[in-house]
Every structure is written in C-alpha cells, then in structure tokens.
Amino acid sequence: MTELTKFDKWFEDNGAAALVIREYLIPVEGADGVFFPATYAAQLGADKDKEKFQGGYNIDTFADGTNVCLVDSVGSQANRIEPLFAGKDYADLVPQIVVTFPVKGIRLNLLSANHRAADALVRCSAFEHELRTAFQEVLRGNAEKLAQLAPTSLVFGVWDSRDTSAKVPRLVSSTIRAFNVRIHTRSANFLTQMTIDLAKLEILPDAESKDGFANALASKAPGGVQLCPNGSIRRDATISLAALRRLSVLEADGTEAVDRTAVLRRYILGLSLVALTAPLDPFLRQGCNLVPDTEKPREFKLVNLDGTRSDFVFTHDDAVEYATDAMKKFGIQSNQEQPFDPSIAEKAGEAKPEKMNGAEVISVDAATKKFRVKFKQKDFEVTANAETVIKRGKDQTEFESVVNIGAKLNLEVLNSVASSITAKK
Numbered sequence: 001m002t003e004l005t006k007f008d009k010w011f012e013d014n015g016a017a018a019l020v021i022r023e024y025l026i027p028v029e030g031a032d033g034v035f036f037p038a039t040y041a042a043q044l045g046a047d048k049d050k051e052k053f054q055g056g057y058n059i060d061t062f063a064d065g066t067n068v069c070l071v072d073s074v075g076s077q078a079n080r081i082e083p084l085f086a087g088k089d090y091a092d093l094v095p096q097i098v099v100t101f102p103v104k105g106i107r108l109n110l111l112s113a114n115h116r117a118a119d120a121l122v123r124c125s126a127f128e129h130e131l132r133t134a135f136q137e138v139l140r141g142n143a144e145k146l147a148q149l150a151p152t153s154l155v156f157g158v159w160d161s162r163d164t165s166a167k168v169p170r171l172v173s174s175t176i177r178a179f180n181v182r183i184h185t186r187s188a189n190f191l192t193q194m195t196i197d198l199a200k201l202e203i204l205p206d207a208e209s210k211d212g213f214a215n216a217l218a219s220k221a222p223g224g225v226q227l228c229p230n231g232s233i234r235r236d237a238t239i240s241l242a243a244l245r246r247l248s249v250l251e252a253d254g255t256e257a258v259d260r261t262a263v264l265r266r267y268i269l270g271l272s273l274v275a276l277t278a279p280l281d282p283f284l285r286q287g288c289n290l291v292p293d294t295e296k297p298r299e300f301k302l303v304n305l306d307g308t309r310s311d312f313v314f315t316h317d318d319a320v321e322y323a324t325d326a327m328k329k330f331g332i333q334s335n336q337e338q339p340f341d342p343s344i345a346e347k348a349g350e351a352k353p354e355k356m357n358g359a360e361v362i363s364v365d366a367a368t369k370k371f372r373v374k375f376k377q378k379d380f381e382v383t384a385n386a387e388t389v390i391k392r393g394k395d396q397t398e399f400e401s402v403v404n405i406g407a408k409l410n411l412e413v414l415n416s417v418a419s420s421i422t423a424k425k
Helices: 074-086 128-140 144-149 152-156 258-277 316-330 342-350
Strands: 018-027 059-061 067-072 097-101 106-109 172-190 216-240 283-285 288-292 299-303 309-311 336-339 354-365 370-375 378-383 389-392 408-414 417-423
Touching: 018 258, 067 074, 074 152, 074 172, 074 258, 128 144, 144 152, 144 258, 152 258, 172 258, 216 258, 258 316, 354 378, 378 408, 378 417
Parallel strands: 097 336, 389 417
Antiparallel strands: 018 216, 018 288, 018 299, 059 067, 067 172, 097 106, 172 216, 283 288, 299 309, 354 370, 354 408, 370 378, 408 417
C-alpha cells in the first residue's frame, strides 16, 4: 500500500460512510458576546399569512423552549471555502478557469462563480461547449470530463438547471449553527440636527432621507443573538464517502474504467480533504467573527456504515500533500481564460420556452421537485427550481400545492426546466 492508495478501502461498497468534523466556536468578544447570524427574506405569502416565515434570522424554536439558529448555511459555507483553491498555496491543485470582461477590467474565476460550472456568465464564453459536453457525460454516469475542467463542482455540488439538468450532490458540506440563543434588537437614528437641517434653511424642502438630507429612523431591527448559559456554536462539516463512491469513469461503451475511476476518486477525495480541513476564516459578516473554542477540542471522526465511529487523525498539511500527489496522477487541464461572449448571452435570452397547456401530472418527486407529465400523448420529465414561477390562478403559491398526480397544469418549459407552472384557481 502506498500513501496514495491508503484510503482506497473507502471506495469499496462496504467502505466508510463519511468523515465528520464537529468544531465548537465562540465570538471573538467571548462566549457571551453578541454576534450576527445570516438574515433571510420573508417566505412567499408571508404578508398574508403570519404563520409563514416573516424574514430575518432563521431560528427554529421547539416545544421544550430550546432553539437552533442558522448562523451560516451549507451554501454560504461552500461559497466561502471554494475560492481557497484560487490562492497561491492551492492554485496548482485545480485548473484556473477565468472569464474576462476586458472592456470593464473584470476577471471572474470559475471558483468564485455563483453556480460553479453551470454559471451563466461562465457558460457565455468559449467554455460553453466543453462544459455542456462535461455535463452530458455526467448524465451518462461519467464524471471524468467535469473533474478535468471544474473539479470543485464535484466537491461542492452543481446543478446545470438551465441546460442539461445534470445534478451532482455536494461531497463536502459545512454548516454553522448556534444552539439556545437570546435574540437582540437594535435601533439607529440619523438626525439632520447633528449636521445641517436643509429643510429649516428652506433649501431642498422636499429632500428625503434616502438622499441623505432628512432624518432616517430605524427601530427594533435585528440586533444579533447571544448564547444562553447552556448555549453553543458548532460547525458541522462532512465528506460524504458514500456519495464519493458514486463518481465513476466510463468507457465509450458504458463499462466502468476501474483504474481511472480509482484515480478520479483519489483526486476528488484529496480536494475534499483540503476543503474539509482548511482553517476557518473567522469573518463571516459584519458583527460575526467566530474562532475555535479552545475549551472544547475539535472532533474529527470516521463514521462507518454500521454507525461506529473512530478518531481520524489527518492534518491540513497531510491533505494538501495527498491532494497534490493525486492531482499529478489524475492530470488536470491547464489554466485557461476566455472573454465573455455577449452573443452567447443574447442567444440564451432568445430561447423560447415550450408552452404545455393542460399537461397532466402522472408522477411527482417532491424532494427533488421533479415530475412527469403527459402532453399530446407523450411523457415528459420536468424540473422546477428556485426561479420557477408557481401560481394558482393569479396568486403565487408553493410547488406542493399545485403539482399533484392527476393535476392539469399550464407549463412553460425550456430544456426540461419549468419557467412557470400555473394551475386553475
């Protein structure tokens, strides 16, 4: 067994389930410091239904009085970690794919693109054909092409919702939650009396606060949270080894290329280990600087299929070394940059969705928001995403309330993705 093959047992069907890190954090001000979690928009229809989420902090309160506050979501954590691979100590581990906007003097690295390899800005370039081909291979069960061009899309997950609908689950997940918090509010005033009141001088009498010339008052706005005496902040991070085992390399005839599959999995595992063990950036947002709690040591566990756990000792330097060796064996594409191509963006904007009025729903997978419909004697699979407009009559509503077996819907569909779903009122 070599250093590069020492984790190959995880690739077997009876291999371990996951690697898990549990890391306790505290505000830089101290355990009793006030810190600011992420805020979220109000739930659709919240203005008419006070039972729906009204916006602000995402805090779930339970019958026993305890609560859990989402400090930084899995998506937010992924977006914070992924750009690590553009840094000088890690840039050689992955291809640096850059889209340029020469006239504006802007450069967008794929590692910072919101939707990774499926991002519209990246796809509106000469990378479009290669990325589409890679996603088509993913649909076939072959992850090699995507790993050669955009390997972090396999590490952190990607969904090509606007084109092929290929979806890859994230291997590395990290979420920060606070357990048992008190909610604070804050107020602030901007008073023109403290500077010069133009209205009293009869200058710009109609000036408004948004212009900076009139009073601006903010009362009882979210003011952060504070841990209760029994509270804690915890980062839970995992590598799903079970999901890693689903990545394969296929030959043209569909058979698995066993040796190349092992090489692929080692490379993606190496990147995942680097991401999982990377030092946490303490600055999450204004008012939220979190560091490790030195009184509660970090747990790093290997979780087996039968639920047993064992300590896993592996440093970040070990991860970088393993990932470097795995990358050299796998072979990645060279760094590339291409200019943004407005003509591709214009063509994408010109694409017309197909109207499927009266389509009958014949099956539904509510978890993935995929459903099949019968339309004009043919079956079609349709996917809804975060951008799909869902209505009953003229009122916006939720997916589950209209997409049910037997329902007849009016759909607008482009590349198997519904841009709108409308049910009769």
